[in-house]
Amino acid sequence: MKNIKKHLRLLNEDPLSVIIRTNDSDNAKRIIQNTINSGFKFIEITLTTPNVYQIITETRKKYPEVIVGAGTVLILEEAKKAVQAGAQYLVSPVFTKEILKWSLENDILYAPGVMTVNEMYQAYQKGAQLLKFYPAVSLSIETLKLISNPFPNNFKILATGGIYLDNIDDYFDAGVYAVGITGKLGGANIQTTDQEIFDLAKNYVEKVKKIVYKRGCCDCM
Numbered sequence: 001m002k003n004i005k006k007h008l009r010l011l012n013e014d015p016l017s018v019i020i021r022t023n024d025s026d027n028a029k030r031i032i033q034n035t036i037n038s039g040f041k042f043i044e045i046t047l048t049t050p051n052v053y054q055i056i057t058e059t060r061k062k063y064p065e066v067i068v069g070a071g072t073v074l075i076l077e078e079a080k081k082a083v084q085a086g087a088q089y090l091v092s093p094v095f096t097k098e099i100l101k102w103s104l105e106n107d108i109l110y111a112p113g114v115m116t117v118n119e120m121y122q123a124y125q126k127g128a129q130l131l132k133f134y135p136a137v138s139l140s141i142e143t144l145k146l147i148s149n150p151f152p153n154n155f156k157i158l159a160t161g162g163i164y165l166d167n168i169d170d171y172f173d174a175g176v177y178a179v180g181i182t183g184k185l186g187g188a189n190i191q192t193t194d195q196e197i198f199d200l201a202k203n204y205v206e207k208v209k210k211i212v213y214k215r216g217c218c219d220c221m
Contacts, residue, residue: 003107004129007067007089008156010041011130015178016208017042018201019071019160019186025051027190029058034194035185036063038201044091044180046071047078053085060086076102083108091132091158091180095123111158117147120155130156130177137162141170148175165203172211179208 011017018035020043022028028049036043043066045056052070059068069089070082076098079090083106090103095112103110104127111130114120115138120131136144136159148157159171160180171179181204188197 001104001107001129003088004104004109007109008129010067011178013212014041014208015172015176015212016040016204017044017069017158017178017180018204019180019182020045020049021071021182021187022049022189024190025049025055027188028055030194031186031188031197032059032063034197035201036066038198039205040066040201042067042069042178044069044071044089044186045087047074047082048072053081056082056085056087060088073099075099079103079108079110093132093134095119095128097126100126100128120147124154130158132158132160132180133176134159135161136171136176136179141174144171144174144176165207168204168207169211172215 018040020028020031032043043059045052047070049055056068056070067088068086069091070087071091073079073082073090073092079099079102082090089109091111093113095114100110100112109130111132112123112128113132113134114123123131148155156177158178158180159176163171163179163181168179185200
């Protein structure tokens with residue numbers, strides 16, 4: 001699992017991803033460009049994005065230093081197409097056993113969606129190395145602490161949904177491994193200027209840098 005371990009290590013060092021969710025492919029490309037220019041290293045492009053496989057391929061070629069993932073992966077065929085297009089990791093809103101089995105066999109990091117301790121444990125027992133917790137906002141920070149703190153070395157949580165600049169510290173304090181940002185950043189509309197996207201993205205990057213410095217970059221293995 002060389003690639004899985006590598007991408008987990010990189011995510012531990014830079015625990016921030018942007019989740020691209022837009023119905024316009026050109027808009028997706030400019031969000032990608034501005035977030036990368038601001039310092040984002042992990043880019044998750046949801047499969048609901050028009051021309052998504054082409055965008056994944058183009059992003060890999062244009063930004064080889066960035067880790068590109070595919071989000072909203074629901075079935076195995078989508079997972080295979082995304083990886084063929086160049087996706088380096090996969091994210092689902094649900095736990096799909098077929099995708100997890102295939103991704104482990106092919107050394108692809110896959111984060112299945114979970115919401116309860118039982119779902120987390122079932123995915124972990126099947127080999128999941130990273131667990132997407134969505135929507136994170138649906139549970140209180142205290143509840144999230146109670147879920148994640150007893151299993152810091154087992155459940156690596158990617159928290160997404162409802163995470164903003166004013167509450168991102170709380171999620172890391174609760175023990176999450178990394179966070180995914182959409183909202184006005186990954187879901188920026190076409191009226192949002194490039195500068196506005198860049199500035200917002202930069203604020204997230206700087207915020208997380210301070211958090212990482214504060215907690216120290218621990219060994220994720």
